[in-house]
Amino acid sequence: xxxxxxxxxxxxxxxxxxxxxxxxxxxxxxxxxxxxxxxxxxxxxxxxxxxxxxxxxxxxxxxxxxxxxxxxxxxxxxxxxxxxxxxxxxxxxxxxxxxxxxxxxxxxxxxxxxxxxxxxxxxxxxxxxxxxxxxxxxxxxxxxxxxxxxxxxxxxxxxxxxxxxxxxxxxxxxxxxxxxxxxxxxxxxxxxxxxxxxxxxxxxxxxxxxxxxxxxxxxxxx
Amino acid sequence: xxxxxxxxxxxxxxxxxxxxxxxxxxxxxxxxxxxxxxxxxxxxxxxxxxxxxxxxxxxxxxxxxxxxxxxxxxxxxxxxxxxxxxxxxxxxxxxxxxxxxxxxxxxxxxxxxxxxxxxxxxxxxxxxxxxxxxxxxxxxxxxxxxxxxxxxxxxxxxxxxxxxxxxxxxxxxxxxxxxxxxxxxxxxxxxxxxxxxxxxxxxxxxxxxxxxxxxxxxxxxx
Numbered sequence: 001x002x003x004x005x006x007x008x009x010x011x012x013x014x015x016x017x018x019x020x021x022x023x024x025x026x027x028x029x030x031x032x033x034x035x036x037x038x039x040x041x042x043x044x045x046x047x048x049x050x051x052x053x054x055x056x057x058x059x060x061x062x063x064x065x066x067x068x069x070x071x072x073x074x075x076x077x078x079x080x081x082x083x084x085x086x087x088x089x090x091x092x093x094x095x096x097x098x099x100x101x102x103x104x105x106x107x108x109x110x111x112x113x114x115x116x117x118x119x120x121x122x123x124x125x126x127x128x129x130x131x132x133x134x135x136x137x138x139x140x141x142x143x144x145x146x147x148x149x150x151x152x153x154x155x156x157x158x159x160x161x162x163x164x165x166x167x168x169x170x171x172x173x174x175x176x177x178x179x180x181x182x183x184x185x186x187x188x189x190x191x192x193x194x195x196x197x198x199x200x201x202x203x204x205x206x207x208x209x210x211x212x213x214x215x216x217x218x219x220x221x222x
Numbered sequence: 223x224x225x226x227x228x229x230x231x232x233x234x235x236x237x238x239x240x241x242x243x244x245x246x247x248x249x250x251x252x253x254x255x256x257x258x259x260x261x262x263x264x265x266x267x268x269x270x271x272x273x274x275x276x277x278x279x280x281x282x283x284x285x286x287x288x289x290x291x292x293x294x295x296x297x298x299x300x301x302x303x304x305x306x307x308x309x310x311x312x313x314x315x316x317x318x319x320x321x322x323x324x325x326x327x328x329x330x331x332x333x334x335x336x337x338x339x340x341x342x343x344x345x346x347x348x349x350x351x352x353x354x355x356x357x358x359x360x361x362x363x364x365x366x367x368x369x370x371x372x373x374x375x376x377x378x379x380x381x382x383x384x385x386x387x388x389x390x391x392x393x394x395x396x397x398x399x400x401x402x403x404x405x406x407x408x409x410x411x412x413x414x415x416x417x418x419x420x421x422x423x424x425x426x427x428x429x430x431x432x433x434x435x436x437x438x439x440x441x442x443x444x
Contacts, residue, residue, distance in 0.1 A: 049365050064311055066318040073311035085298055086284060092314075093291035100288075100321040125347060143271050 002027040003057040011165040012067040013054040022195040028205040071158040090152045094159035105133035107166045109173030145182035224249040225279040233388040234289040235276040244417040250427040293380040312374045316381035327355035329388045331395030367404035386412045
């Protein structure tokens with residue numbers, strides 16, 4: 001069975017749970033709480049020297065890191081990753097946008113301002129940058145979605161899953177989505193699609209426990 | 223014929239030129255100088271509303287943005303992007319790492335400290351962060367390459383091309399590679415591979431001109 005090492009409150013980890021739920025793939029969830037340093041134990045660093053989650057363990061014992069790579073691996077052959085060469089490239093285009101220009105601002109703001117106790121004081125110099133870069137990313141999404149129901153090909157793909165995960169909780173990072181009606185409409189369409197599960201969803205097979213807040217020193221969710 | 227909109231001194235644009243050269247694909251190069259704001263003209267924003275380069279125009283008139291997506295699109299079916307599902311996912315894993323954890327530090331440092339006149343003063347608060355995040359990324363690469371000739375599958379792939387582009391000029395962003403012997407060995411192997419071209423290489427079909435330094439306000443190479 002697939003095994004997913006993840007933190008419940010991480011948007012990058014939620015992407016993978018959401019996709020696994022949609023695909024109906026059974027998996028074991030192993031909680032790794034970054035806020036308690038559980039990603040820095042020798043045991044976990046043997047699995048992923050970078051100390052990041054999500055991390056997917058395949059039945060043969062191989063490990064795959066990076067949420068975007070995990071999504072692409074799992075979605076292969078499903079309708080959520082188009083076969084057609086250009087559409088497939090456009091899916092990746094939005095997934096790279098998410099990891100380069102969206103997540104580093106929108107997810108980091110939520111992590112430090114909402115999840116980490118005392119995070120605002122620790123990262124006070126970054127708040128303006130997160131706001132500027134995060135709103136720029138939301139503007140790119142708004143323009144693109146103004147004339148489209150989903151990011152690529154008129155249908156739900158892993159590009160939407162990747163971008164939904166942090167956008168739907170952007171307000172927890174103090175982003176106001178009022179001025180982004182196309183983004184809000186798209187969020188509702190993603191949430192209404194078949195097989196959708198929320199961020200708190202867990203599979204039947206779960207190991208370990210997870211907490212919502214703690215005293216962290218590092219962002220290690222990728 | 224393929225058309226590539228690019229800035230000669232951008233590492234993200236170099237990735238695409240290097241891959242096109244290796245694949246022997248003819249293309250027209252159109253210079254877009256970010257340092258002169260040529261990516262902010264109405265004409266260019268019609269092509270890519272984000273105003274970023276590289277941007278690939280396909281013969282039918284469709285556009286593809288994001289260097290990673292362009293690499294994956296062009297390398298499809300070639301030995302530079304494995305067919306096997308797990309190896310392909312590992313290639314993406316390193317390409318996402320590059321765009322999320324490597325380029326935002328190592329390329330940004332080079333851009334502001336080397337290419338933009340007065341950039342150090344404009345971005346003085348970011349220098350420590352670039353150094354910390356950039357050396358962390360180099361550390362991840364060093365550990366991985368200590369036992370491997372290339373990033374994935376023992377052979378050159380687009381993951382190497384993606385990571386080579388900014389790493390081989392990391393010293394221009396004031397990173398010292400002395401303590402990273404495995405990275406230096408890998409840089410030499412990539413440069414020695416068949417069909418390699420340097421950052422200054424241009425195809426026969428080029429339009430426009432490009433300069434090395436100017437007064438920019440935005441990093442827009444993705």
